[in-house]
Amino acid sequence: MHPIAQVSSRAASRLRAGHVWVYASDVDKKASAEPGALVQVVDPRGKLLGTAIHSSSSQIMLRLVSRDLVPSEAELLQLVRNRLREAVAYRSRVVKDSDAYRLVFSEADRLPGLMIDRYNDVFTLQVLTQAWDMPQRRSVIVQSLAELTGAEHIVERVDERIRELEELPQRQPGILHGSKSATLFTMNGVQFHYDALSGQKTGAFLDQRENYAAAASYARGEALDVCTYQGGFALHLARTCERVTAIDVSREALEVAEHNEKLNAVSNKNEIEWMEANAFDLMKDYAAAGQQYDTIVLDPPAFAKSKRHLESALRGYKELNLRALKMLRPGGILVTCSCSFHVSEAEFLEVLNAAAQDAHRSVQILEKRTQSKDHPILLGIPETYYLKCIVCSVS
Numbered sequence: 001m002h003p004i005a006q007v008s009s010r011a012a013s014r015l016r017a018g019h020v021w022v023y024a025s026d027v028d029k030k031a032s033a034e035p036g037a038l039v040q041v042v043d044p045r046g047k048l049l050g051t052a053i054h055s056s057s058s059q060i061m062l063r064l065v066s067r068d069l070v071p072s073e074a075e076l077l078q079l080v081r082n083r084l085r086e087a088v089a090y091r092s093r094v095v096k097d098s099d100a101y102r103l104v105f106s107e108a109d110r111l112p113g114l115m116i117d118r119y120n121d122v123f124t125l126q127v128l129t130q131a132w133d134m135p136q137r138r139s140v141i142v143q144s145l146a147e148l149t150g151a152e153h154i155v156e157r158v159d160e161r162i163r164e165l166e167e168l169p170q171r172q173p174g175i176l177h178g179s180k181s182a183t184l185f186t187m188n189g190v191q192f193h194y195d196a197l198s199g200q201k202t203g204a205f206l207d208q209r210e211n212y213a214a215a216a217s218y219a220r221g222e223a224l225d226v227c228t229y230q231g232g233f234a235l236h237l238a239r240t241c242e243r244v245t246a247i248d249v250s251r252e253a254l255e256v257a258e259h260n261e262k263l264n265a266v267s268n269k270n271e272i273e274w275m276e277a278n279a280f281d282l283m284k285d286y287a288a289a290g291q292q293y294d295t296i297v298l299d300p301p302a303f304a305k306s307k308r309h310l311e312s313a314l315r316g317y318k319e320l321n322l323r324a325l326k327m328l329r330p331g332g333i334l335v336t337c338s339c340s341f342h343v344s345e346a347e348f349l350e351v352l353n354a355a356a357q358d359a360h361r362s363v364q365i366l367e368k369r370t371q372s373k374d375h376p377i378l379l380g381i382p383e384t385y386y387l388k389c390i391v392c393s394v395s
Helices: 009-016 073-094 135-149 162-163 208-219 230-235 249-265 279-290 307-327 345-359
Strands: 004-007 022-023 028-031 039-041 048-054 059-066 100-105 114-119 121-125 154-155 174-177 182-187 190-195 222-228 243-248 271-276 293-298 329-337 363-369 389-394
Touching: 004 009, 004 048, 004 059, 004 307, 009 048, 022 222, 039 059, 039 208, 059 073, 073 100, 073 135, 100 182, 114 135, 121 135, 135 154, 135 174, 182 208, 190 230, 190 249, 208 230, 208 293, 208 329, 208 363, 208 389, 222 230, 222 279, 230 243, 230 249, 230 279, 243 249, 249 271, 279 307, 293 307, 307 329, 307 345, 345 363, 345 389
Parallel strands: 004 039, 121 154, 222 243, 222 293, 243 271, 293 329
Antiparallel strands: 004 028, 022 059, 039 048, 048 059, 100 114, 114 121, 154 174, 182 190, 329 389, 363 389
């Protein structure tokens, strides 16, 4: 039988409310468990709360994989196969107009610490916890993925920092199944390059896929895409707007964006102007110079990586939105995003309202959007809801 970990009443309440994490500080009686082992989790009275995977190094010591007893390794492997099958079936229902999407979103697909993405014929796998790095489990995940999806090529992507935190041995990114790591994929009719071994993140953020299409449906006239990365919003806007300027601080990202533009040249109204610039500096200069646009998209990286960064993050979001509001023509469209989990939707809207008051603009919300449906939000686990995308009309 598995080792038993007794957790505090606070952790028990959290698990009963739907969460799956137990922090090391909430484990009253620690199990003498191996890294990645299965552990029975019980409350202070000894009542079973479920079966978890154990981490010997993470602050999140236990991650629940079932609210029942999973008696053996064989049953865990069958549970993994079943969860993968459910994840594939769910995406077949919710993903439209794309051959690229997140196939497994960790806790949201009840496989905590596992990420799987699809980019056309290349699938990527990322292990974020000790449990899924065990050879037999890794083998079952790769084998099941190939069987359930017909995946010809599966590549492992490696987050060195996570592996270090989980005290996992260093591993090089590499092809686990098949022979190729680079491909072209399509979302909403727009094509993108992707190379799983390039060391860069994806050429388009899969969690914004549905927001790209929504932005394009409202966008018009002259558009500015701020923090474009590899051109996700800009390439969608180029189909509906007369002129698109896209800025990013990374020259490397912009080079990929230009390659992506060439793939879609036939469908774009005009060439996109790509600019290497710091978003805050450029927005300040443009606003001071009286530059005006009909559509502005703000999609900065996460400003709040942790709670202690919250105040500076809110100041950053306010400044960017204030500059954008000053630069929009009457009737203009603002698409403003935050991918910081620690900034709630209410706080983000409060910042947007404060920026609107300072800019003396009236802002109507057309849509409040979240991450795309292939990144499901699981009730009880607030961390699975992180992306806010607000589409506004500004007068």
